[in-house]
Amino acid sequence: MVTCWAKTLEDYTSLRQEALAAHQKGDYKRAETIYSKLIASNANIDDIINLGALFRSTGQFQKAHSHYQKWLSIFNKSFIFRMNAANFFCEMQLVEEVEATIKPFVDNPKFNNNLDIAKYQGKILIYKRKPSEALKVFEMIAEAKPRCVDNWMDIGVCYSLLNKNDDALKAYEHAQQIDKNDLRITGNRITLLRLTGDIIKARGLINSLTKEERESDSIATAEAAILHVEKNYLLAAKLNIQLCNKKQINWIHWRNLAADLRALRQPYASHKIIQKGLLIAPNNSDLLQALAHSLAERGQHKKSKQIILDSIKNRTIENSCIMFHLQCTCSGYHLLEPVQLNEIAKKWEANSRRASKCMPNSKKKNKIFDIIKIAYFSSDLCNHPVGRFMRSIIKNHNKKIFKAYIIDTGSKYDEINEQIKKESFHWINLKGQTSEQIDKHIRSLGLDILVELGGYTNLSRIDGLISKPVPIQLSYLGYPAPTYLEAIDGWIGDEIIFGSLDPVNRSAHNLYKLNGGYMAYDSxxxxxxxxxxxxxxxxxxxxxxxxxxxxxxxxxxxxxxxxxxxxxxxxxxxxxxxxxxxxxxxxxxxxxxxxxxxxxxxxxxxxxxxxxxxxxxxxxxxxxxxxxxxxxxxxxxxxxxxxxxxxxxxxxxxxxxxxxxxxxxxxxxxxxxxxxxxxxxxxxxxxxxxxxxxxxxxxxxxxxxxxxxDGKRLTNELETLYKNLVENY
Missing domain, CATH: 3.40.50.2000 (Glycogen Phosphorylase B;)
Structure with missing residues (x-):
């Protein structure tokens, strides 16, 4: 217990040292008590900063939030304290509060070239999903501080959000050259390798580290994500539980743990974890999208809809993952009107096309043909409904006229996968490729028709088709709604499937109806x-x-x-x-x-x-x-x-x-x-x-x-459709 209180400067100094020692030893209650009484007796900016740090390190986020709000109004001109508060608000992804905290300095000409202010302006743009604008800010900082590791990591994040993974990897490698021992950079490199599908190289990088290095937060976070991709959900969940307990303020661990539990078929536990994550980062778009989806699955459609409406208000969606999540959830539960989904998709497509270096394929096909090159594009050509229904189509194609390419963007390999591969003309795996790499590879094949089978479902890579690498691109089978994309020329179904479409959905694409039904199962x-x-x-x-x-x-x-x-x-x-x-x-x-x-x-x-x-x-x-x-x-x-x-x-x-x-x-x-x-x-x-x-x-x-x-019936109808489309292109 603290038995007396300061009367002299020496007393204050002694008590402050006592509080710091208790904080470092993990005696947080004692440290909090001393800091609080010191501040009450004589508000000192160092004590206020230290108490804020204590609240954050012990997961007392509401206390920390109230603490910073209270003292910002008093120490409103302290640059150090405002930067400290801005850092907390950034971690919590409270974008509006970050903006309000740095605004006095943004408006002050004296701070026009202040790199700390610029850093937070860049982070605000990242949180607002404006990576192109953020990148310009961080590149400006790099000119002034070329050896700032954190800034190069922010540059890597921007490139990653823009799906420019090669550039992101170069940024991380540059940061690693500056500080070879910074495991945060190594963790980001592993994460990027995972995102590009190079799991073997990512796993190799992990295995090259010492046991102590692998137990660091950065590497453990990256390894948990690798385990998830490897479908080792139980081990991934165990690792993420440890990270959540150890590093409570990092919302990423809570998001990843929720995904692990969902994969383990534990929706109730996953929902609770999402809610806990939102206590840490209440404005995080990833967690909010996960919550909206979870609420929709639990039948709480009004709440789900409101979260989605709030998330898209005055905002253009650039991130493909958020776009796919939104479209899939809203189409499945009728949360937004087709006119709204159409508008969102069109804006996303336009932004994606502007960011791409690819141009639409203007190939003209002679009406006289001998061979039609067709590709089926999916991440689900395995023991999945799409794979099971597609087996018969691939098997029954007239191989004298149709060369059936399979473009696989998935990661699951099984018996059905092998059966489809055996019956196809050529199998191509583009897992982990960027949208531009997918576009370039598909374009090189000289295809006549591409049929995408995933729409906005999980792991679909329809973003690689935005610049129209194939003259005729169609949607079929795997997604029960239109994509609304101009890059998709037609939607294959039947009279019953298309029997009650909203006018916006009816006009979203050309509708192609198969007479005997759009599906067949003959196994x-x-x-x-x-x-x-x-x-x-x-x-x-x-x-x-x-x-x-x-x-x-x-x-x-x-x-x-x-x-x-x-x-x-x-x-x-x-x-x-x-x-x-x-x-x-x-x-x-x-x-x-x-x-x-x-x-x-x-x-x-x-x-x-x-x-x-x-x-x-x-x-x-x-x-x-x-x-x-x-x-x-x-x-x-x-x-x-x-x-x-x-x-x-x-x-x-x-x-x-x-x-x-x-x-x-x-x-x-x-x-x-x-x-x-x-x-x-x-x-x-x-x-x-x-x-x-x-x-x-x-x-x-x-x-x-x-x-x-009758699988042959279905394939014959599809082939007739394909021939007519190529002849009339």
Whole structure:
């Protein structure tokens, strides 16, 4: 305890030294007490700065924030204190407060050439996602301070945000030459190698370091991200937990940990971590986008929409990751109107094109052709719905006329990947390439048509197509909404898929409708034999094996109505994201709040293999398709396992995926046009009783004899489309 208080200058000096010693020893309570009393007795700028540093190092961010706000109004002319406060606000990404803190000096001609002020102006531009403007500031600082390591690191960040990874790497290497022992630079180099897809070189750089060096915050952060890419999510999460506990103020660790937990199918824990990260950096755009997506998945659409609206207010989105996240979330849950999404996409495309050195491909094709060079462009050509549906198309192409190139930007390699590679004319992996490198490589192939299969989905690289490296570029299969990009000439679907588009979406691209349906699945060998365990007694059971993010309030309300009208039925929910007990309880609560006795609700977490997943269809009689974001792969799985799916043909492509599959399978009687029809179909199925093996075999037979199961039909229709487009180009 501190037993007496200063009366002389010597007393103040002695107590200050005592506080510093306690701070250094980790006796933070004692240090805080002494600093606070010193400041109360005689406010000294050094004590105020030290107390602020203590609050920050101990994770007391709210206290730190109040502390800086209070004393800025008193020591308003202190350059040192304002720079100290600006540094804190920068770490917290409180952009407006950084601006307010440095404004007195920005407006003062005496500080026109002050490099500290310029540094914060550059950082503000980075936080506002204006890397081009920020780069000019840091390059000016580099002329005056050519050996400033931190400035070269900021230059590297700007280049990285501009997707100029080669230039970013040069900036980091230059910084490393200045200080070979600065592990922050090494960490940034490892991160950049990861972003460019050179995981082997990144891992080699990590392995060249000592154990002590690898345990440093910078290297541990970079290695955790490498582990995530290597799909070692558990080890990545453990490392990020250590970093969060050790370096609480760094929001990046919280963002990365949330991504690890999400990959581990723990959405509840991931959501909580995002919230903790936002306590540290409440204005961080990455965390806010993650929160908006998480809230949308939890059915809190109003909150999600407001975060998105706030994030785009008076701002043009330059960052591809944020752009993709926004488009995907808003299209999936109808959070923004198509006119808004169209405007956002057009601005992003225009900015991306201005930043690119590439020019549109003006190649003219002679109407007489012998060979058509076509490429399929995706990061999901593996054991993923896109890969499973594309196998048949690639296999059935007329190889005398069509040279099918596969341009892979993904990182997953498996049996389906190998099957597609075997059937293609040429396989090219462009993982980790910049948008300009992707453009250059594709342009060199002299293609006639490119079909992108990812839209704005995770890991898609549609940014590499902005400058139109191929004369004809189309969207197909993997993204259930338009991209709105001028670089995309057409959108492939069918009459049902495009049956209820908003006028803006209808005019976003040329629509190309395939007569027999836009999808086909002809690999019956992928499905096990039908067996219902008929000797096992159970009630009639509805079910949904869709991802639980599709359990919107609208969906739950509709399903509870059905359950209340079919009193002896049960409902089985199975999802890969229901492994957490808390997430299961959250879902139960949602159904309970809508009026369902949850004793009738069966929740099943993820099963270990695809075969076990498919066999679980024997435990349900009728599948219920969610709204407004319906299933596609799950619908295919259900009907191939002899389980009919009730679908509501809703608005937009995203609400008509199942309806298209059912229609072209000859199962139109299971498609509803409104809620009441959906309920009536469910009641009729319930009154007909549990489905027998014979019922299920009959349904599989219908599907296998339909256009949906005819892969050659689909490929022939696509080839006819491609020929017509090339002939008329």
């Amino acid at each position: 019956i060998k992928d499905f096990p034999a039908i067996s219902t365990r008929e000797n096992k007694p159970r009630r009639f059971r509805f079910g949904s094996f869709n991802h639980n993010r599709k359990l919107t309030s609208q969906t739950i309300k509709l399903w509870v109505n059905i359950m209340n009208l079919t009193p002896s039925s049960e409902l089985m929910i199975k999802s890969v994201s229901l492994s957490e007990k808390k997430e299961q309880e959250r879902v139960r609560t949602q159904f309970r709040d809508h009026g369902l006795d949850t004793k009738r609700l069966i929740i099943v977490p993820e099963v270990t293999t695809q075969e076990k997943h498919l066999k679980m269809y024997s435990d349900i009689d009728v599948a219920l398709d969610p709204i407004p974001y319906g299933g596609a792969t799950t619908t295919c799985d259900a009907i191939m396992m002899g389980v009919p799916v009730i679908s509501l043909a809703g608005p937009e492509m995203i609400g008509r995926l199942s309806s298209s599959i059912l229609y072209y399978c000859g199962l139109g009687k299971w498609i509803a046009s409104n809620d009441q029809e959906y309920i009536n179909i469910a009641i009729y199925a319930y009154l007909n009783g549990k489905r027998s093996n014979a019922d299920r075999e009959e349904l599989r037979k219908i599907v296998c004899n339909s256009p949906f199961a």
